[in-house]
Amino acid sequence: MRMLINVPETVVDDGLRGFAAAHPELTVDVENRIVLRRDAPVAGQVALVSGGGSGHEPLHAGFVGPGMLAGACAGAIFTSPVPDQMVRAAAAVDSGAGVLFVVKNYTGDVLNFDMAAELTEDEGIQVAKVLVDDDVAVTDSLYTAGRRGTGATLFVEKIAGAAAEAGAPLERVESIARRVNARSRSFGVALSACTTPAKGSPTFELPNGELELGIGIHGEPGRERRPMMTSGEIADFAVDAVLQDLRPKGPVLALVNGMGATPLLELYGFNAEVQRVLGERGVPVARTLVGNYVTSLDMAGCSVTLCEADEDLLRLWDAPVSTPALRWGR
Amino acid sequence: MRMLINVPETVVDDGLRGFAAAHPELTVDVENRIVLRRDAPVAGQVALVSGGGSGHEPLHAGFVGPGMLAGACAGAIFTSPVPDQMVRAAAAVDSGAGVLFVVKNYTGDVLNFDMAAELTEDEGIQVAKVLVDDDVAVTDSLYTAGRRGTGATLFVEKIAGAAAEAGAPLERVESIARRVNARSRSFGVALSACTTPAKGSPTFELPNGELELGIGIHGEPGRERRPMMTSGEIADFAVDAVLQDLRPKGPVLALVNGMGATPLLELYGFNAEVQRVLGERGVPVARTLVGNYVTSLDMAGCSVTLCEADEDLLRLWDAPVSTPALRWGR
Incomplete structure (x- = not known):
């Protein structure tokens, strides 16, 4: 074991505390494991929210900021965040223009983002989702039905994030995100x-x-x-x-x-x-x-x-x- | 051996070719293992040139561009580049305002940059040098007399590079570089x-x-x-x-x-x-x-x-x- 850690139990929170110290330009809620654009909600802008298990850094927290994600939720290592985190992040960044959830295709993430979408809509926030499933290696896998979501997540978050930053409405941001994933x-x-x-x-x-x-x-x-x-x-x-x-x-x-x-x-x-x-x-x-x-x-x-x-x-x-x-x- | 390589002999050149493909905004001379700002020489600007053994990436080639290095020379793995590379890089980036060599304190680098400075001056180019020796772990080491040059290289290249970008004359860029290293x-x-x-x-x-x-x-x-x-x-x-x-x-x-x-x-x-x-x-x-x-x-x-x-x-x-x-x- 050659890990630079204190104890396994605090790895994610330690990482988020260190991330917060290095990035005062972002809002980091260590307790809830949420990272947000400091200026969110941005009037008139659709907000992209993503998240997933920790251990894939800089994905997703490293992609929060103008022109990309409005918010990111971190789960335990290789474990989906919970719906409560996603709902919280969505509520914090929604300007009224709606939220796009960017979801990598793993069973846990899909279930939790589905539930979060329902709960977020219950709060009167418009929600769309895009599933990223770009990995051609295998269909179905240890944690996935269908193809896994990997590198294309960066493309979806960057390109749809740019559309959101430019003021595109939710439908268009969603369709661009789907187009990027499909291609x-x-x-x-x-x-x-x-x-x-x-x-x-x-x-x-x-x-x-x-x-x-x-x-x-x-x-x-x-x-x-x-x-x-x-x-x-x-x-x-x-x-x-x-x-x-x-x-x-x-x-x-x-x-x-x-x-x-x-x-x-x-x-x-x-x-x-x-x-x-x-x-x-x-x-x-x-x-x-x-x-x-x-x-x-x-x-x-x-x-x-x-x-x-x-x-x-x-x-x-x-x-x-x-x-x-x-x-x-x- | 878990290396992503073809054969050991081509690792540095393969890396430079891949770097060139990813960074069309820079000039990459793979044959001479030199990376340059595309817009060099920049009129009125002092040019920073650094270099060292490969294997420390992104140092130094990854720090070439506006506001930092004008040129970088890559040696073999963990081996100083040769004076000819440094002279070539200096000649390519000098605008007449002079060149600052940023040298990590390893015996090979020091000797080669010293020789390069003489040869570059022979071509009528003003040259100054700054030695980076920030590592407090040991005095004298396998490849060094005195302290080794490590992380402070980034600080020196960034901060002195910003001074050069702002049009400071060679003497001032050099003194800022020395101040950063000393601190x-x-x-x-x-x-x-x-x-x-x-x-x-x-x-x-x-x-x-x-x-x-x-x-x-x-x-x-x-x-x-x-x-x-x-x-x-x-x-x-x-x-x-x-x-x-x-x-x-x-x-x-x-x-x-x-x-x-x-x-x-x-x-x-x-x-x-x-x-x-x-x-x-x-x-x-x-x-x-x-x-x-x-x-x-x-x-x-x-x-x-x-x-x-x-x-x-x-x-x-x-x-x-x-x-x-x-x-x-x-």
């Missing part, structure tokens, strides 16, 4: 298992010298296990898995994502291979983002997410955003 | 060793359940090895080591830095403990930055860097910056 696909690879603080040992056995193709962000099993492959071979496999399902007819937005413990140098090297494969397959790349954004604690590995993005979506992608983990200007 | 101290801790691609196995033995206090960013030995400590105990030790040497009389700028493989959730939790210790010691914190900025490949661990920052330095810290790894606006 996005992901595939992930683990080079090592992750270790949850409570367990203190790897969540699954991955012998040194092997990798797991199609891994989920909680270490759920993927498609197959193989002897170690080169970065180029992994890129071939992952990009082809995504393209077989996505079949883009135009340029794509690419996220080359680290699972948490893969060095940035290696991740950039992997990006070179991803770009090579996309070039060979005749897929133009409009934008590329490389970094650790949708992680799985201390897992080594990576994922590729592609989104077929028209001019409209690219303009929203390029729009200013100001959050702890994603920030760019005019 | 900064760091201390690092390893929870695991790092693995260089060429070696393929950990660079040193750190048994599970032990940690190394005072680690260097290449895995150089620190002060002592101990059985695993809590995040709070590590914060006490690291912050006290820094404060004993720094003795700040005013507010500090804090960098809570990950070594590469420590999850962001844990790093934020560690920040909560760092803030607690600083509070207990009566040291006010003006700004905090948390993330993986000065890394050591796949090492798990963290470091704390504090800089005693007056209003002048804080204003420069807050000034806009637009680089891959550090970006904020007005």
